[in-house]
Amino acid sequence: xxxPIAALRGVVVxxxxxxxxxxxxxxVARGEIVALVGAxxxxxxxxxxxxxxxxxxxxxxxxxxxxVGRTGFVFQSPTLMPWAxxxxxxxxxxxxxxxxxPQARSRAAQALGxxxxxxxPDARPSQLSGxxxxxxxxxxxxxxxxxxxxxxxxxxxxxxxxxxxxxEDLHALWAAAEPRPAMVFVTHDVEEAVYLAQRVVVLxxxxxxxxxxxxxxxxxxRPARWRADPAYRQTVEAIADALxxxxxxxxxx
Amino acid sequence: MRRLAELxxxxxxxxxxxxVWEAACRLLELPVYFLPPPSAxxxxxxxxxxxxxxxxxxxxxxxxxxLVLAGLVGGGLALAVSLHPAAERAVRxxxxxxxxxxxxxxxxxxLIWAGLDHADRAVVALAAVVAFFPLFSGILTGLKSxxxxxxxxxxxxxxxxxxxxxxxxxxxxLPFALEGxxxxxxxxxIGAVVAExxxxxxxxxxxxxxxxxxxxxxxxxxxxxxxxxxxxxGLVLNAAVGVIGRFLLRR
Numbered sequence: 001x002x003x004p005i006a007a008l009r010g011v012v013v014x015x016x017x018x019x020x021x022x023x024x025x026x027x028v029a030r031g032e033i034v035a036l037v038g039a040x041x042x043x044x045x046x047x048x049x050x051x052x053x054x055x056x057x058x059x060x061x062x063x064x065x066x067x068v069g070r071t072g073f074v075f076q077s078p079t080l081m082p083w084a085x086x087x088x089x090x091x092x093x094x095x096x097x098x099x100x101x102p103q104a105r106s107r108a109a110q111a112l113g114x115x116x117x118x119x120x121p122d123a124r125p126s127q128l129s130g131x132x133x134x135x136x137x138x139x140x141x142x143x144x145x146x147x148x149x150x151x152x153x154x155x156x157x158x159x160x161x162x163x164x165x166x167x168e169d170l171h172a173l174w175a176a177a178e179p180r181p182a183m184v185f186v187t188h189d190v191e192e193a194v195y196l197a198q199r200v201v202v203l204x205x206x207x208x209x210x211x212x213x214x215x216x217x218x219x220x221x222r223p224a225r226w227r228a229d230p231a232y233r234q235t236v237e238a239i240a241d242a243l244x245x246x247x248x249x250x251x252x253x
Numbered sequence: 254m255r256r257l258a259e260l261x262x263x264x265x266x267x268x269x270x271x272x273v274w275e276a277a278c279r280l281l282e283l284p285v286y287f288l289p290p291p292s293a294x295x296x297x298x299x300x301x302x303x304x305x306x307x308x309x310x311x312x313x314x315x316x317x318x319x320l321v322l323a324g325l326v327g328g329g330l331a332l333a334v335s336l337h338p339a340a341e342r343a344v345r346x347x348x349x350x351x352x353x354x355x356x357x358x359x360x361x362x363x364l365i366w367a368g369l370d371h372a373d374r375a376v377v378a379l380a381a382v383v384a385f386f387p388l389f390s391g392i393l394t395g396l397k398s399x400x401x402x403x404x405x406x407x408x409x410x411x412x413x414x415x416x417x418x419x420x421x422x423x424x425x426x427l428p429f430a431l432e433g434x435x436x437x438x439x440x441x442x443i444g445a446v447v448a449e450x451x452x453x454x455x456x457x458x459x460x461x462x463x464x465x466x467x468x469x470x471x472x473x474x475x476x477x478x479x480x481x482x483x484x485x486x487g488l489v490l491n492a493a494v495g496v497i498g499r500f501l502l503r504r
Contacts, residue, residue, distance in 0.1 A: 054405050068411045079402040083424045083502075092420070096410040144410075 011060035031180040035193035043208025072141030078133035080125040087121035111139040131162040171221035212242035289474035297474035312459035319380030327389035335396040352386035360451035372452040383444030384437035391433020395426025431498040
């Protein structure tokens with residue numbers, strides 16, 4: 001890949017008392033959407049943390065062509081500060097970067113509006129539904145106009161209707177952003193991965209090494225009824241097969 | 254109506270117990286210095302009311318001073334220790350040792366150190382010693398209780414140590430600190446009373462002194478009235494901490 005926004009080159013992470021993770025080679029191009037799929041414990045979250053610069057590798061090289069604050073991260077749970085209103089939560093990254101409070105808050109209000117929470121700036125996280133809290137977390141991740149957005153199974157705990165809506169909104173936000181952020185989306189749901197991403201990377205069960213790297217068909221954002229399209233269905237089956245192969249122990253060596 | 258239904262059973266039990274007590278005293282013709290009936294305690298409470306209230310105020314003041322002192326020392330130490338795991342390993346055993354040492358045993362020493370004519374200082378110091386551990390332990394646990402993913406988020410955005418402390422760790426610690434304060438409030442009253450008992454009659458004029466004085470004169474009803482005042486004092490302090498907590502934790 002000519003000009004990756006972030007890449008892992010032969011990265012190994014040693015765990016005390018466990019088999020090491022890697023070596024991982026993974027490149028993320030500017031503006032692309034990549035889904036990482038793999039079994040539980042395949043190192044999906046660790047791979048995201050490596051890309052975020054939150055985890056130092058034991059060996060190998062992490063390349064990050066971004067400045068501080070240009071990485072957004074959405075965790076499995078919304079991870080909002082429970083003592084603060086939605087607006088304060090969303091303004092946090094800007095305020096940590098030293099942006100003046102009034103300016104940070106007015107931009108946070110815009111960001112909340114963009115994710116459909118414009119009418120709930122004063123809500124505490126406990127007053128928001130799971131889907132709304134995740135929208136606030138998304139607004140917080142997007143407020144710094146990130147060049148790289150990392151999402152760690154963000155919609156896994158949501159019901160399927162809310163989840164589909166959030167995926168559509170995520171595509172719309174990605175398409176509207178200038179520049180479009182590269183997104184790396186971790187999931188264990190193959191259908192979600194194929195629908196959401198332009199490229200699906202399958203990680204081996206124990207080592208976390210990418211063992212398959214397949215493009216998905218069709219335009220982004222997805223056309224209506226795309227889930228019924230044969231091309232989509234075929235890719236889902238192909239990647240499900242690759243994932244099953246990756247979970248068999250003999251293929252991981 | 255629902256509140257009334259909730260209050261009903263405990264009130265009924267209290268009235269029943271008081272009635273049995275009153276009846277037993279009268280039927281068995283117990284001498285009042287041995288066990289006065291509740292009616293006599295009520296009379297003593299009214300008669301000695303002003304004196305008891307003045308003493309309760311003194312004990313309350315000493316307990317609050319002790320809580321502030323323990324909060325400042327315990328909170329400050331917890332903050333310092335939270336910065337480095339080695340510091341915590343060094344301080345924790347000392348804090349536990351301080352907690353398990355009976356306050357009665359230390360009281361005479363602290364009285365000597367505080368100066369025998371400054372018994373009130375010794376009482377505050379001893380109550381603070383008892384109140385220290387739950388505050389220190391609660392605040393330290395709270396400072397380390399921040400959501401690890403939120404900690405990662407602060408890493409990601411390059412937060413300074415001060416930003417992390419002010420915007421993440423202190424708010425995370427607040428519920429733990431309040432729980433520690435609730436326990437410490439009860440302990441501070443106990444510590445103050447124990448210290449007063451040890452300091453002896455008249456050195457301080459708190460509720461414990463009233464108890465000693467009434468005991469010396471075999472005014473059992475007044476003693477019971479004094480105990481009742483101490484219970485009320487503990488409850489008031491506990492409720493005050495609860496109100497502060499609810500105000501601070503509106504979420």
